[in-house]
Amino acid sequence: MKAPARPIRRATLHHSAVEELRAMILDGELPPGVRVPEVQLCEQLGISRTPLREALRVLSSEGLVELRPHRGAIVAPVDPGEIGAIFEVMDALERLAGTLACRNGSDAEFAKLDRMHDQLVTQHEAGERAAYFLTNRQIHAQIVAMARNPALEATYAGFAAKILRARSLANYDTGRWQESVDEHEGFMAAFRRRDAEEAGALLADHSRRTAVAVIQALRQPPVQAVGQEGGAAADPTPMDVE
Amino acid sequence: MKAPARPIRRATLHHSAVEELRAMILDGELPPGVRVPEVQLCEQLGISRTPLREALRVLSSEGLVELRPHRGAIVAPVDPGEIGAIFEVMDALERLAGTLACRNGSDAEFAKLDRMHDQLVTQHEAGERAAYFLTNRQIHAQIVAMARNPALEATYAGFAAKILRARSLANYDTGRWQESVDEHEGFMAAFRRRDAEEAGALLADHSRRTAVAVIQALRQPPVQAVGQEGGAAADPTPMDVE
């Protein structure tokens, strides 16, 4: 008699706090570098300091916040050099995911992947960048899920979160959009052939090219929205594609 | 004026507790599946429940303990299937480490690696398994360090810890020892040629073969040391090599 896969798991406060804070950090609501006073967050989340502190410890071990003894916690800054390192690992994870997905994915999953890709292309043609971005993430998540490897899935999620945060800071070169779609076409073709090696290689290459674009965008710091309203940017949100 | 790289960082209790508990888990002092009553650990470590609980949350996010709401924490069990998944990722990390080490390692580091390898061979010939095992870990850590990638280093450490724990439970096939040394000779030759691709490939292969041996050893559960003291095992600690 094995334990049920999903024990009901009513949420505890610190668990909810982790998810809430993580979302706030990834959404940019808590930008990198800002101090995170405990009491202020406590009343904001409506909880006491104890569960909040437990949540901060978890986020620290995930690398999203930095704990400085007796000096308070800050949202972890995004270092371009570190992002480069993260992408180097991400490339390897993408390759592994692609290879394993070919080996372990079901036909139904491959069909679903195809549909998602069609949707991606449609959204690209329609210029719906926000929707495209979401679909793109879902596609990569689907590939990772098809790999049937929980360890990979968890590790991938951690890196994807950090990359997502870095992107949200960068003014992304929209010129890469078309290029990125082409790369998607490429590895999708490999997937349809169930060519594990090729799919992995193309996914890794896709990740590497994304890295170059993101890092380049990071070097040109985003227009400080505060204080200079000159250009009337066509798109208010710093958008990025992969 | 940038902040100093190493602000003194006097230890806090929960930080010390994390390291202490992690060591206890990895050393097998806290075997998988055992419950971890908070109060008992508190008096054992001489701290209060608050920092201990913060430490448990961190270890949970590392995957070394499982938190069951209102039911207490247990040391995470070692599931052979999960170990297989972990090794799949580990293979990719080893490959990446080997490739990057070739590209980024200094000549001094390569020389040091050579010396460590000589020591490894000597210890193998002398049959000093414990010393061999330690040197082996140091070699792999050195390779990862030469990759110059903090993200890889952190991720690698996490996986290595879980693998180490799995090994400590398994009766390892000593027949693999010679084979493992041969594989070390192989990737060392590639390192001496600075052949990044080959070194990475051989390291990944080495990891994969280790995985097979470890998983096979896990299937044959270890002799329960308690209750049967028959064989007077030549080596008290379940030894393993890679």
Add this chain to the structure above:
DNA sequence: GATTGTAATATTGTATACAATTTGGCACGC
């Protein structure tokens, strides 16, 4: 005027007290 030492304040680190939930046992009924 600048700098250094000191003290006050604010924030974090830790301990303890209280509330909520689970679990085991026991009695009651079927």
Add this chain to the structure above:
DNA sequence: GCGTGCCAAATTGTATACAATATTACAATC
């Protein structure tokens, strides 16, 4: 005899109170 429901004990989850440390402002001195 077996199952169900309830109660009690123990353990975890949370909140609050206290202690320790860092930061800031101010003042005294050079």
